[in-house]
Each structure stands twice: as C-alpha cells, then as structure tokens.
Amino acid sequence: MSIPEELYSGKFVEYIETIKILYLCDDKFKNLCDQYCGAAKKSKKYQKKFEHFFHSKLKSDNLSKELEEEILFYMIRNMHYEKND
Secondary structure: OOOOHHHHOOOOHHHHHHHHHHHHHOHHHHHHHHHHHHHHHHHHHHHHHHHHHHHHHHHHHHHHHHHHHHHHHHHHHHHHHHHHO
C-alpha cells in the first residue's frame, strides 16, 4: 500500500517518515489522511474549473462591453443620418 501523493506536500514533508509509519499501521490515521487527500483532490479539481469558468466569464464580459459600445455607436451614427434626412 502506497502513501497518497497529497501527503508529500510542503506542510507534511518534515513528517513524512512518521506519516508513512502511521498510515500503514493506524487505521484511524489512514482514514483521516484519506479524507484529507479526497478533499485536497476535490479542491484542486474545483480550482481548475473555477479558473476555466472565470476565464470564460472574463471573455464574455469583454465581448459584452465591446458589443455595448458597438450598439451605442451604431445608434448614434444612425440617429445622425436620420436627422439629416
């Protein structure tokens, strides 16, 4: 049985030997570590999704602003032509 990679993180690196022993010998500690690793994986997954959606949101916001300006310019241009008719 191998130790999950999340336990090799910076927070635990100085305790890795103790973690290895406890993980292999203590079921309560193993369960606690497995729960931590599951939560860490989910957090990482959601962070990636958040970054993707945030990037998409920024692109949509920028496009929306550009189109707002284009609509305003179009109306102003056409109002100017209508007044001259």
